[in-house]
Amino acid sequence: EVQLVESGGDLVQPGGSLRLSCAASGFTFSTYAMDWVRQAPGKGLVWVSRINSDGSRATYADSVKGRFTMSRDNAKNTLNLEMNRLRVEDTGLYYCARDYQGMSIWGQGTVVTVSS
């Protein structure tokens, strides 16, 4: 079964750091680009970052550029999102998604809450 499972979400204070992970299974992870998408409570989808299949290039939304770093370990079928200098507005449900002909596979998401 094709599956993505996110983990690492937590409650963190403003200015803090968090590392999210996404475990992939059921497909050849190393051949697909991947995305992180977040959704604040009651709000819409917001694209956060994308990484190409071999991990050599990542792009970011302006709102997270310089604070977030996306990476992947194709040997372990794992995607990561290192989040630093977190802000209250980073709060939300973070999804990882497989990116090929659209975001065709999504995980269930992991919740990040930034609050003092």
Added chain:
Amino acid sequence: QSALTQPASVSGSPGQSITLSCTGTSSDIGAYNYVSWYQQHPGKVPKLMIYDVRYRPSGVSDRFSGSKSGNTASLTISGLQAEDEADYYCCSYTTSGTLMFGGGTKLTVL
């Protein structure tokens, strides 16, 4: 980076056809044929409905169709059904190498 523009809400009656719009710029929708559409029911994970402007993934009903003209993409749902009531989001690749979602449209089936 501003979000693509979608109407906040649209409504239609069962059996009707409705069209959801998504307006961008020449730096996103107008630049590439990489527009996708997602359906999200409350509390659920988004589901891909259309990719590359007009293509449906396997398993998506042919009542859903996509198109694009200039800087505006559209999602048409024909034969509206109660189960189509959901939030719909468009997404486009941009000339900056990033992706961008629209603000979402809440579709109500009357």
